[in-house]
Amino acid sequence: MRIGSICLLGLACLLGACSTPSHRISGTDVPNIPGTKLVQSSFKSSGRSVEAGKATFSGSIYDAMERARWAGRGFLKDGWTQESLTGTPQEATAIFTAPWPGDGMQRVATLDITASQLRGSATITVKVEPEPAEDTTGSPSDQAVTTAGDDADGGH
Numbered sequence: 001m002r003i004g005s006i007c008l009l010g011l012a013c014l015l016g017a018c019s020t021p022s023h024r025i026s027g028t029d030v031p032n033i034p035g036t037k038l039v040q041s042s043f044k045s046s047g048r049s050v051e052a053g054k055a056t057f058s059g060s061i062y063d064a065m066e067r068a069r070w071a072g073r074g075f076l077k078d079g080w081t082q083e084s085l086t087g088t089p090q091e092a093t094a095i096f097t098a099p100w101p102g103d104g105m106q107r108v109a110t111l112d113i114t115a116s117q118l119r120g121s122a123t124i125t126v127k128v129e130p131e132p133a134e135d136t137t138g139s140p141s142d143q144a145v146t147t148a149g150d151d152a153d154g155g156h
Helices: 002-018 064-077
Strands: 037-046 049-061 081-087 091-099 105-114 116-130
Touching: 049 105, 064 081, 064 091, 064 105, 064 116
Parallel strands: none
Antiparallel strands: 037 049, 049 116, 081 091, 091 105, 105 116
């Protein structure tokens, strides 16, 4: 009896130690923020892809920029592209994009992090929006080159 109890206890400890939390928010393709606890989330999904919503996390965050970099790895792992990362050790914002099956549309995830040793916070907001139009103003064919007084005899 005693050996059976020890075996069950050992198995329970082994399973508990080996289980790791999912790197995604349950039922979505949006990553969790490492080292924090999910406080609240509300998402509208189309299949496994999140269309819109918000998630809030809380926990000890000593450096907002470092946590944003760490969280960014989860986005990249799930096929998102990092568009920007700005901020300070106190506050950081990262923006990620991912394809959306609609013509000319993309998903945009904005990650806002505020550092605090006791109650740091991170918020992910996801929305679908049109892809930005390509900038064609820099192409040589669109630019007219004119110079005042430019003629063959040097303007005389």
